[in-house]
Amino acid sequence: MVHVRQNGVYLLKGRVMMDDMQPVNMAEANRRMANAGCCPLPETAVDKDEARKGTIAWRILNSHNVSGEQSKLKLRFDALTSHDITYVGIVQTACASGMKEFSIPYVLTNCHNSLCAVGGTINEDDHVFGLSAAKKFGGIFVPTHQAVIHQYMREMMTGCGKMILGSDSHTRYGALGTMGIGEGGGELVKQLLKRTYDIAYPDVVAIYLSGAPAAGVGPQDVALAVIGAVFKSGFVKNKVLEFVGPGIDNLTVDFRNGIDVMTTETTCLSSIWRTDEAVAEYYRIHGRPDGYRRLEPGDVSYYDGLIQVELDKIKPMIALPFHPSNVWSIEELNQNAADILRQVEKEGQKQLENPDLRFNLTHKLAKGRLKVDQGVVAGCAGGTFENIAAMAGILDGQSVGADAFALSVYPASQPVSLALSGNRMLEKLMLAGATIRSAFCGPCFGAGDVPANNGLSIRHTTRNFPHREGSKPDNEQIAAVALMDARSIAATARNSGILTPATEVQMEFAPPAYHFNQKVYENRVYQGFGQAKPAEELVFGPNIASWPAIRRLPENLLLAVAAVIRDPVTTTDELIPSGETSSFRSNPYKLAEFTLSRKDPSYVTRAKAIQAMEQKRQSTADNPAPEVDAYFRSALPAAEYSDAAWQKLLRDTGLGSVIFALKPGDGSAREQAASCQRVLGSDANIAVEYATKRYRSNLINWGMIPFTVAAKDQDKLAVHDVIFIPGIRQAISSDAEKVEALVINQAGKSSLELRLESLSRDDRDILLAGSLINYYAG
Template sequence: MVELVNKGVYLLQGGFILEDDGHFSMNEVNGRLAGAGFGPLSGTEISRDKARTGTITYQILNSHNQAGNSDTLRLRFDALASHDITYVGIIQTARASGLKEFPVPYVLTNCHNSLCAVGGTINEDDHVFGLSGARKYGGIFVPAHQAVIHQYVREMMTGCGKMILGSDSHTRYGALGTMGIGEGGPELVKQLLAKTYDIAQPEVTAVYLTGKPAPGVGPQDVALAIIKAVFKNSFVKNKVMEFVGPGIANLSVDFRNGIDVMTTETTCLSSIWLTDEKVAEFYRIHGRPEAYRRLAPAAASYYDGLVKVDLSKVEPMIALPFHPSNVWTIAELNRHAAEILREVEAAGKKQLENSQLTFRLTDKLVDGRLKVEQGVVAGCAGGTFENIAAVADLVSRKPVGANDFSLNVYPASQPIFLELINNKAIEKLMLAGATVKTAFCGPCFGAGDIPANQGLSIRHVTRNFPNREGSKPASGQIASVALMDARSIAATALNGGVLTPATELDGLAAPPVYFFNRQVYDNRVYQGFGKAKREEELKFGPNIADWPKMLPLPENLLLKLVTVIHDPVTTTDELIPSGETSSYRSNPLKLAEFTLSRKDPAYVGRAKAVQELEFKRRQVLADGQMPEDLSTVFRQTGKECREPEEWRQFVRDTGLGSVIFAVKPGDGSAREQAASCQKVLGGQANIAVEYATKRYRSNLINWGMLPFTIADGAQIHLNLDDYIYIPGIRQAVMNQTEKIAAYAVNDRGQTPLELSLGRLTQEERDIILAGCLINYYAK
């Protein structure tokens, strides 16, 4: 099904794979090509360095590079995209940094924060602010329920060879020839201020597709098979996945999009696919034929690794709680359900770290088969035209029924909804007992269709992290989600909620023809790019607040460990929950109250206690008085001062803050709030063995937080409520020191630690020194 080659490979003539085992003569290479039915390569040698420039990835990245060399890239994007959980903070930050007008098309969609019953008026207040921002600065505003962010971008913004930056981790448009990257809001702020996105030239992994999916196998099945193979071993972490091979021709564009959007769950940086006539037809259907051009690797291209996928061997898959990589085939689960579910329960209990909750799945077995209560097909992964048309065709055979299983379907855009009405698919769904709703991302992050306590929902969405579906462990609630393809969700609905792969059904229909009607958007979407109305005022609701003042990095730091997490991976959903908290995204102080609330409910109180000490320290700067509790804390550093003034000067120079330790934090969402909420509560750093994603580390840096790493095993010295003393940290950052001397401080004394900042660009160091990106631009 999926095979990994963990070494460099050449892709020759677009289809012949040659593993990099050393030097090859051209005669040898051309002999192998001829034997496989390929034409010869010209030239006298195969050069690895030259072949690296032959990838589609290299071609696109370097066409957007503003730097003078290709090793360190300084990228400018063709367009930007945000939704209503992120765009208020982005505009506020850019406005504070001197924004006058959006320099590139910037799409503001309203697909996350759409449940206006939560929090009173504040959700719609954000939307009013967004429209006023689009008018003032020249943006594109997509009102609520018109489209989920990535479907609108697919339909209206993509183009072969383009790059798009989005403040959502699932910013992936590779199947349409567009490199999409999901990052935290500050990276979009940089683009709005005509700055660049700076990264080293990334490694590129080829994903070589062969064969053709069996009837009943859908894009989520292929995506989950790939995620299972590459996530836990970090095979493509921070790399670009480049899809090539003859199997692509056997996939529709909707099918490709469904695989592509899930590449985020591999922790790759981005994705890109070769393009063909099917992609050209997509652009013709959407009224943008000029957006197409052929993208393909050069005759000789070099990749840093290879993922081989035989599409014909992919079976219907299921990702059980609590991660998209926790994957089995549905057939395997049905054969060994009790054994597998006990294994998942044991792993889930460790991950939840809450002894008051009992996570159960084995009690859902009926005659040895797993029975679920809910099915949902929604969002950028599930809500595509072909997915929903397939569900409609299947459930037309038999009603869902008046039982404890429900089926909810969300078309990803109004044009898709309209065409599903025109071809009677919506009628089939409704008559079968499915509930059809408008475009909304809520089921993907816990703001829609939350299961009952101890419930299990099967969903064609992007993620199934702990409590992401909306349950609240602090309130004694627990529910969970398993990821599946829409086709097998429909098959399960036909079977009364008993887990059933779609491959067990006969007579599956081919996808219907799609007709796109852009009049839906023409009559509702505000198109303001290039038409900024600078004289107009932004419209602020009572919940929209500015960022609190943040100080520059002090000379020394004394940090208290307020959370210690030993889980193998910590998701951004655990750092800042999704769901109902989205109502407070525009108010940094209110949102910060939810930080780590589902992972460590005591975090906020501990962080605030440290922050209160920091406020007292600042008073020392003003009046010179030294409170006893503050003096006690600082004396733990072991600093020897002969005179009172020398002691006061040390306190002036030494900032107090909180720090969290997690083994591998930051898997999942691009939401900057996972970092900014810590900063608002006085956080100054994270300590990790490694960071799960580049985007989370970038968010820390952009909020002026130090992204420390520590050697695996050394974290034994990091205990809750210990202090970490880091003398001379400002000078170390200024001097580009990678290894930082620090000390773990507690009642038993001091223990030396070695922390690392890794590779930081000069701009990143300057942002940390300034205290955050806002301060950096204010200078």
């Protein structure tokens, strides 16, 4: 079904694979080419470095690189995109950094807090701010309910060979020939200021597709199978996935898009696909035929690994709580439901870290089959035309029943809704008992269709992290989400909530022709790029607050450990909850109150106490307050310093908090997972490794040092420990790759090596300045 090869491979003519050799044996290569019915290659040896340039990814990255070095990329993108829980902070950061107008097409969409259901006026206030920013700086503004962020970008902004940067982790347009990268807001600010996105040249892994999916198997099934095969090993972390192979020809573009957007859950950096006439037709349908050009690997291309996917062997899949990688086939789950669910309950209980809150799935069993409470199909993954049309085919003339099970469907854009309405697909769904909603991302991040307590929702969305369904465990409310494809959700709905794979439904379905009507956007979307109006005023609602002032990195740091998380992986949802808290993302102070609220509710209190002491230290620098002196004396051996040296130490040593986690940052690109810690006075994170590049980038852009420690040292830290790091400013400035720190606790003192891995010169300068805002402000 899915086979992973972590050794390098050569791909010949995009079809024939050969194991890593140096150089390629062309005689053997041509023998295999002949067996595959391909024309022979020239009898010229090709080495690995040249073959790397045969990938589609290399050509696109190289064309956007302005560094002049292939190993160290400085990328400039073709367009940017954000939604309504990220763009306010990005615009404010860019303004504080000196931006006068958008130097690149920047699309501001409104699909996360679009219901304006929480917090009074604050969500619509953000939308008004966004429109005023688009007018003032020359942006593109997509009003609420028009499209989810990635569907609009697919329809209107992609192009073969382009690159798009978005402040959302699911920025993926590879199936349309566009490399998309999801990052924190700081990286978009750099692009707006005509700076670059800096990375080492990434490894490129081939995903070789063969065969054709069976009837009833959808894109989410393929995506979950791949995620399940690679996530836990971290094999593709921060790499580019390049989709190749003959199986692509057997997939529609909507099907490809559905697989592609889920590659984020593998922790890869980006994705790109071979393009063909089907993609050309997509661009013609959307009125942009010039957006197409053929992309395919060269005659010989080298990949740093291979994932082989036999599409014909993929079965309907389900990702059980609480991660997209917790994957089983529905067939296997139905055969062994009690055993599998007990295992999931055991692991899920650990993630909840609340022994008083009982996580239970086995009570959902009815005669050995899992009975779910709700089905939802929504967003960039689920709400595509073909997914919803397939659901209509399965539910045509059927009923979801008049019992507890409910089905909600959110088309991903108004043009998609219009097309589904025109061919009566929405009518079929509505007659079956489904409810049809507007374009909205809420069910994906915990702000829509919240099930009842102890409920289980099956969703064709992107994630099923804890509380992504909107439950509130601190109020003793708990529910869960399992991810499935829209087709099997429809089959389950047809069976009144009894878990059913779509392959068990007898039906013949061919997706109807799709007709895109751009008039929807022409009449509603504000197109302001290149037409900045500097005289326009930004419109601020009462909840929109500026970022607090942040100090520069001091000479030394004294860090109080405010939280320790020993989970194998910590998601950004656990660092700062999604859902209704998103309404406060335009107010750094209010949002920061939710930091780690579901993981360590005492964290905010601890961090604030340390922050208050630091504020007192700064305000009494020339004559330290007694409480500051007492705090430092409780942590450091004052007897080792003369009076003058002690006074200098207090002046030159910043006091901050720090979080330790084994592997933080899986999931969302949202910068608030880092900025909220900074607002509360955090100066660093310490980890064995970081789950994603984007979270680590967010730390750096907010002036927080991304320390790492050896795995053997992971047990050296506990809450309330104090870490003294002398000379940290000099270490950062001088390109040091590690510093020696002193850990102080009731047991005494011990040394700890803190690593400063893979920090570029710009990274170091931002850390020295204290934040990206300070760096640009000078």
